[in-house]
Amino acid sequence: NAGVTQTPKFQVLKTGQSMTLQCAQDMNHNSMYWYRQDPGMGLRLIYYSASEGTTDKGEVPNGYNVSRLNKREFSLRLESAAPSQTSVYFCASNDWTANTEAFFGQGTRLTVV
């Protein structure tokens, strides 16, 4: 039981490049989330997926897109990376009907130069 797995763990991009952050959970959770963590800003919600087939914007969605590929997987895409997107990205999941605890992945440290 791996929990929530994110790939990659580290990434350096040049401004304007695109990339996709992958997230998979093996806990059969309905809901999945993408957060970014910046110093002094806490964890800010980018997008979330309440259940398979649905996605919604969070607090800071600009510059990102997401895909809920299936119940297990939720990806985050940066179409044209900007230095302001340098951050640590966390994926999380939970099942509101069973247990409200959110489980986090190990994080992806992204640097845009």
Added chain:
Amino acid sequence: GENVEQHPSTLSVQEGDSAVIKCTYSDSASNYFPWYKQELGKRPQLIIDIRSNVGEKKDQRIAVTLNKTAKHFSLHITETQPEDSAVYFCAASKVGSGTYKYIFGTGTRLKVLA
């Protein structure tokens, strides 16, 4: 929009002393308040949570209190130990409302001095 304010941003205490971190939420419909601990370089992990039908909850050296009228909730750590040093995040959400998301505070870096 929904907002959670957290104070202080940094907190230093001597080992054995108590630490208190406070959060205020804006949405009066919020009914679930978890606290997460994040050690350096690690992922956030749940340490305690409270629902709006309860005023206080304890788990060994950790307790959380909730004042729904004032829209405040606080984390209390007693007899602090060096391993309590970490960043702590509060969050608020509305379980059962059809809104499936957490709004986090900005975090408190707790340093326990030996």
